[in-house]
Amino acid sequence: MAKDKYHELIKQLLEEDGWVITHDPLYVRTGLGTVEIDLGAEKLIGAEKEGNKIAVEVKSFIGHSKLHDLYKALGQFVFYLPALKRQEPNRILYLAIPQTAYDFFFSDHIAEEIVSTNQLKFVVYDKTDHKIILWT
Numbered sequence: 001m002a003k004d005k006y007h008e009l010i011k012q013l014l015e016e017d018g019w020v021i022t023h024d025p026l027y028v029r030t031g032l033g034t035v036e037i038d039l040g041a042e043k044l045i046g047a048e049k050e051g052n053k054i055a056v057e058v059k060s061f062i063g064h065s066k067l068h069d070l071y072k073a074l075g076q077f078v079f080y081l082p083a084l085k086r087q088e089p090n091r092i093l094y095l096a097i098p099q100t101a102y103d104f105f106f107s108d109h110i111a112e113e114i115v116s117t118n119q120l121k122f123v124v125y126d127k128t129d130h131k132i133i134l135w136t
Helices: 007-016 066-087 099-105 111-118
Strands: 020-023 026-030 033-037 039-043 052-058 091-098 122-126 131-135
Touching (some): 007 039, 020 026, 033 052, 066 111
Parallel strands (some): 091 122
Antiparallel strands (some): 020 039, 039 052, 122 131
């Protein structure tokens, strides 16, 4: 499967933030087949403690319609979340999206309801300045 335009940027930004990339991609089995979440990463908390584990689905939002890109991203997230919880219950799923897409998404009053209903978590990145702006 083709990687999103900013896949390598997100990978680099996670590493700069202290995450170790453990999977590229992270394969998750479902009853319908295996899906690929873009990245799996871990950050160690202490010398001998188990670290925090995340899975990150990278989205570039460079299609013809931000709304269509949002539908697709949300669909993937909603599909991946229960499969990931079954296979790796301690790994948290994030959707990595550019700041412009995050601002577009949260310009609508329904965004908070979508976030809470679907347990959405974001890594918001600035594609111009090459930095992570926000973890939600």
